[in-house]
Amino acid sequence: MLRLRHIAAMPELPEVETTVRGLSHVLKGRRIVRIEARRADLRRSFPKDLGQRLTGAKVIGLGRRAKYGLIQTDREDTMIFHLGMSGSWRINHSNLEKHDHLLLETDDGNRLALNDPRRFGSVDLVPTNQLSEWPAFKVMGPEPLDITPEELKRRLAGRTAPIKLLLLDQKIIAGLGNIYVCEALFRAGVHPKRVGGSLSLDRLRRLVPAIHDVLDEAISAGGSTLKDFAAPDGELGYFSKSFSVYDREGQPCSCGGVVKRFVQGGRSTFYCPRCQR
């Protein structure tokens, strides 16, 4: 069955990285003069005292851990945001939109809105010196851009689940989502159903660079959209990127074969049966 769908780029690691770089231009070194939560929660409640803990604080640095963005202040706290599957930061919006849930204003007059129609995102405040103890971070595996084939081999050892699902497990490797797992497996020629613990070091020496490459290329594509970061109604983190297999069911692979789709762990896997073994 051929399915034609509108492709909306999901905020995965490259989109979060692009967002953080864009936010850095308007937030770093600036003081937050106003913050307004326009509802009480996204996936979970906003911190109750968000306003009093952030109003007047100066942003001293921005960062990323896996798919979480980090906004570090000169006070005790770092704000941690997750974009879920539909979140974005809008800059200097001319009008408030229905799903602008959190508003920030800086001392130099830039206005930011966290927009998230499906509300799968989150916002938390955590003391900076306790970030590594924050529950999600505490159990997280290494960054995909840092991991070595040897370390991935250790982390997959003994695991019988398919490699596709293990690469989505943030405890093993933290920051990959469905799109880039499909793309990396394709690029490395690895079949998504392969038992994770059975992958040889040689195969992981192809897979890890493939992971690095698909992420680096997407980050570069995103970076090229950041030229005018403070333009009115700028929306950070979304850019067009073409994929080799993701969302291409029934379409030709570059090898001449046809891209297939099946469901693993309740979500779509796209792959080329000729290229991936």
Next chain:
DNA sequence: AGATATTCCTGGAGGC
């Protein structure tokens, strides 16, 4: 402990 299923949420697409 590991594997698997379910839940959250909205908007867009397709069926009738």
Next chain:
DNA sequence: TGCCTCCAGGAATATC
């Protein structure tokens, strides 16, 4: 055209 159902996704939680 309009109503209905399905589907996309990450992470927390539940169940075996």
